[in-house]
Amino acid sequence: MKHVLKLFSLLVVISALWIGLLQASIIPRTHTWLLPIYFIVSLGCYGLLMVGVGLMRFPTCPQEALLLQKDIAEAKDFLKKKGVDVGSD
Amino acid sequence: MDAAKNKYSIIVPTYNERLNIALIVYLIFKHLRDVDFEIIVVDDGSPDGTQEVVKHLQRLYGEDRILLRPRAKKLGLGTAYIHGLKHVSGNFVVIMDADLSHHPKYLPSFIKKQLETGASIVTGTRYVTGGGVHGWNLMRKLTSRGANVLAQTLLWPGVSDLTGSFRLYKKSVLEDVISSCVSKGYVFQMEMIVRASRKGYHIEEVPITFVDRVFGSSKLGGSEIVEYLKGLIYLMITT
Numbered sequence A: 001m002k003h004v005l006k007l008f009s010l011l012v013v014i015s016a017l018w019i020g021l022l023q024a025s026i027i028p029r030t031h032t033w034l035l036p037i038y039f040i041v042s043l044g045c046y047g048l049l050m051v052g053v054g055l056m057r058f059p060t061c062p063q064e065a066l067l068l069q070k071d072i073a074e075a076k077d078f079l080k081k082k083g084v085d086v087g088s089d
Numbered sequence B: 001m002d003a004a005k006n007k008y009s010i011i012v013p014t015y016n017e018r019l020n021i022a023l024i025v026y027l028i029f030k031h032l033r034d035v036d037f038e039i040i041v042v043d044d045g046s047p048d049g050t051q052e053v054v055k056h057l058q059r060l061y062g063e064d065r066i067l068l069r070p071r072a073k074k075l076g077l078g079t080a081y082i083h084g085l086k087h088v089s090g091n092f093v094v095i096m097d098a099d100l101s102h103h104p105k106y107l108p109s110f111i112k113k114q115l116e117t118g119a120s121i122v123t124g125t126r127y128v129t130g131g132g133v134h135g136w137n138l139m140r141k142l143t144s145r146g147a148n149v150l151a152q153t154l155l156w157p158g159v160s161d162l163t164g165s166f167r168l169y170k171k172s173v174l175e176d177v178i179s180s181c182v183s184k185g186y187v188f189q190m191e192m193i194v195r196a197s198r199k200g201y202h203i204e205e206v207p208i209t210f211v212d213r214v215f216g217s218s219k220l221g222g223s224e225i226v227e228y229l230k231g232l233i234y235l236m237i238t239t
Helices: A003-024 A027-056 A062-081 B018-031 B050-061 B077-085 B104-117 B139-154 B171-179 B185-198 B222-238
Strands: B007-014 B038-044 B067-068 B092-095 B121-124 B132-134 B167-170 B203-209 B209-211
Touching: A003 A027, A003 B222, A027 B007, A062 B018, A062 B038, A062 B132, A062 B209, B007 B018, B007 B077, B007 B104, B018 B038, B018 B050, B018 B104, B038 B077, B050 B067, B077 B092, B077 B171, B077 B185, B092 B104, B092 B171, B104 B121, B104 B167, B121 B185, B139 B222, B167 B171, B171 B209, B185 B203, B185 B222, B203 B222
Parallel strands: B007 B038, B007 B092, B038 B067, B121 B203, B132 B209
Antiparallel strands: B092 B167, B121 B167
């Protein structure tokens, strides 16, 4: 099944639950009508939270730049000895 | 699978990587001492003399270890892999970039992970502990994170780094997946991993560090964002 159809089926199931809640009146009608909005807003907030947390915890590796420079120097040294052209590009 | 009988074919597409290709070949040989491998350089007619350097490296390391399989002009990444695949003699294929953003020192960890888990694909991820990116400013990190959260929400891809292109594939798996991919650029990398995930292939991840040395010159503008969103929608509908 294509992914968009999977998402659509999920939406259908959630909608069915919502309509069921509307008819069963377990929760007061006024609240039930607002549930889709609560859901969308929660989803949006969750997304923003994930972006924010991910940004704060974004893995960086400043030492890697230095290690890379070392590796490049080592490589250039070896290659120069073997006659490979490693002049600046 | 008998580890001793595995051969790893490393496909490196190049365009104007005259210096980097020599550095990367040296580093690959340094880090894969006891591994049977070959490097397949797919050069798209670089005007800077990349192919001359590769030929010199062939004389140095052996023509059976470094294969130069060029193309006449710049034809795109996906087709470069397909072209490289035709010359692969190993049972595993590694794809990586030539600009040293992918460091060959991670190759042993890819191989080890695959041997431990029997995975069909091992993909490098920059976004987990042990991995990382250097050279991105805050805006770039924000865009990357936002794009990733959106992709995770919409696609449920099963991997943490969708646009990464440092990967190890079983040769048969790469052939299968690549035949059904049509996108270009980084969306192509996303399509590859999402299609593989949908087909049920066992995918494992290893942390890698990514040193972006070209970031200053390449911009992530509005058109890139639009391309990305179009790519997400395309993948939602077709996978």
